[in-house]
Amino acid sequence: DGGITQSPKYLFRKEGQNVTLSCEQNLNHDAMYWYRQDPGQGLRLIYYSQIVNDFQKGDIAEGYSVSREKKESFPLTVTSAQKNPTAFYLCASRNPALEFTGELFFGEGSRLTVL
């Protein structure tokens, strides 16, 4: 079945370490997104990419980095510069054929805990 796969589902990190969250999709979507979810704060956009080899900062990009070398992959690196990285991270994609009218398809999320 088509969908978005995020891994790992749970991740523990020591302070000062970088960590990379994987996001792979087989929906043939051009646009991909990373959101951060904290309790009571909804979803906040970290980075997004409309096409391979191109990406833009979202609302809370500081301390994060991304790459988009392949259409199906959009990994997120949480660097040691991120002050409060403990959160639930969600990857999403969107059908570009529907332009901006398309809904987002989400992965199951990755929960990062900094010890």
Add this chain to the structure above:
Amino acid sequence: AQSVAQPEDQVNVAEGNPLTVKCTYSVSGNPYLFWYVQYPNRGLQFLLKYITGDNLVKGSYGFEAEFNKSQTSFHLKKPSALVSDSALYFCAVRDTNAGKSTFGDGTTLTVKP
């Protein structure tokens, strides 16, 4: 800038009763509006959307939403709630000129037997 407000953190209803989860929005152009549902420790699932046309939109699992341009609202409704509807619901807006969505803070719906 675009924004979304979900004024209620929590909505409680009895099973079989109608439910409403409220959402208001602000955009500079014409809005594209979406509702998503999230179960614990899971990703979000799409329920329904308003793009244009009929103000009453029907979606998955018996949910519907009414677009009201004058009140800039897009409330989610269901005529008869089920216990299994208990979840976290998010409203989202996208400006017709924007490639990114803005989400509300979410409303926790609890349906009691």
